[in-house]
Structures are given as C-alpha cells and as structure tokens.
Amino acid sequence: MKNRLLFLGPPGAGKGTQAERLASTQGLLHLSTGDLLRAEVAVGSALGQEAEAVMARGELVSDALVLAIVRQRLEGQSAGDGWLLDGFPRNLAQAEALASLLAELGQPIELVVLLELDDAVLIQRLLSRGRADDNEAVIRHRLEVYREQTAPLIRYYRERDLLQPVEAEGSVEQIGERITALLG
Ligand code: B4P
Numbered sequence: 001m002k003n004r005l006l007f008l009g010p011p012g013a014g015k016g017t018q019a020e021r022l023a024s025t026q027g028l029l030h031l032s033t034g035d036l037l038r039a040e041v042a043v044g045s046a047l048g049q050e051a052e053a054v055m056a057r058g059e060l061v062s063d064a065l066v067l068a069i070v071r072q073r074l075e076g077q078s079a080g081d082g083w084l085l086d087g088f089p090r091n092l093a094q095a096e097a098l099a100s101l102l103a104e105l106g107q108p109i110e111l112v113v114l115l116e117l118d119d120a121v122l123i124q125r126l127l128s129r130g131r132a133d134d135n136e137a138v139i140r141h142r143l144e145v146y147r148e149q150t151a152p153l154i155r156y157y158r159e160r161d162l163l164q165p166v167e168a169e170g171s172v173e174q175i176g177e178r179i180t181a182l183l184g
Helices: 015-026 033-043 046-057 063-075 092-105 119-129 136-150 152-159 172-180
Strands: 004-008 029-032 083-086 111-116 163-167
Touching (some): 004 015, 004 152, 015 029, 015 083, 015 111, 015 172, 029 033, 029 063, 033 046, 033 063, 046 063, 092 152, 111 152, 136 152, 152 163
Parallel strands (some): 004 083, 004 111, 029 083, 111 163
C-alpha cells in the first residue's frame, strides 16, 4: 500500500477535504501548508504576520518560510510512518527542495494525486466556503497563480511516473473511493 502521497490541484478542488479523510482512514500524517499557515496567523506569530497579507491577496507565501515548516514536520517522521502532503509543493522551486529533503530522509514520494475540476465549480465551492481569502476577485487571482506556478508540477510529476489524475466532481465519498483505488 502506497503511504507517501502528495495531493495536487487547483484551489477548491477538495485537496484538504480528501486529504483529511484519507489520512485518518490510512493513519497517515496530514501536512497541509495552508492549515499550518492559518494556524500561525491565528496565534499572531512573526511567521503568521508575514504570511497573513500574502494569503489575503491569494499569492504564495515565500518558499523559504513554507519549506522551513515542512522540513520541521517531516524530519520527525520514521521511514515507515507515511504522510500526505496537501497544498505543497506549489511551484517548481518547492518541488525541487522537497525532492532533496526526501532524498536526505530516504522517504521518496510514491504517488501524486491530481484532483481535476472545472473553474466554474471551483469558484462556486470556494464562494460557499467563505474563508477570509474566498471572495471572487481573490479566488480568480489564486486560480491564475495556480496556472502559472503550480500547474507546471503536473508535467514534472508525470515525467517522474508518479502522477494519477482523479475526477474531483461528485460526492466526497465517491471521490474518496477513486483515490483509495490508486493506493494499491
Ligand atoms: P490552501 O489552504 O491549500 O487551500 P485551497 O487550495 O484553497 O483549498 P483545497 O483544495 O484544500 O479545498 P478544500 O478541500 O478546502 O491554500 C490557501 C492559501 O495558503 C494559498 O492561496 C497560499 O497563499 C497559502 N499557501 C498554502 N500552501 C502554500 C505553499 N506551499 N506555498 C506558498 N503558499 C501557500 O475544499 C474547498 C471547499 O469545497 C470546501 O468548502 C469543501 O467543503 C468543499 N468541497 C470539498 N469537496 C467537495 C465535494 N466533493 N462536493 C462539494 N463540495 C466540496
């Protein structure tokens, strides 16, 4: 059973929703850089203060900051434990840094799940969620940032034979079953 996983997809595709579900059924560490950053904002740490305005604009927080958070969490894991990265990496620099970190830890990625969904449905889902960064102008900007910076990772992981696309339309359970079927 594959247990070192990465979830990729546009904002609102349901990465967080599916990652939480799968991590709990499979006993994996769920690492959401979005959730970790929001937690820093909530406690008002120096890191959170730096991230808050960037997130409110729908842009990406600096690579160095996100990498420091991920490194700290993954270093504590033993090889057999398993983890699920959700919302990270978000650009090629983060993907390269992650590859070096995982090589250092001897814990390579086993599967990259790409959640695919039409823009109109994404926008509707995010508008009904109503988080601080979920107004229409910011959502559109997050989609542009995704296309420019994150979408190149689709090719990056396809070339490494790790990518599996999943249709992210349907009920949470249906999508969950599609993902579980890929774990082997
Ligand atoms: P994230 O927290 O990663 O959030 P997201 O991409 O907007 O949402 P996700 O795809 O997880 O959707 P969800 O399950 O919640 O990023 C937020 C910000 O943090 C970024 O813009 C950036 O500023 C910063 N950030 C994060 N990681 C970073 C990194 N690595 N580098 C730099 N910056 C970073 O689902 C969305 C909604 O749809 C929910 O309301 C959910 O209930 C609903 N939903 C889910 N599945 C559904 C289904 N099947 N049917 C109907 N509704 C569904």
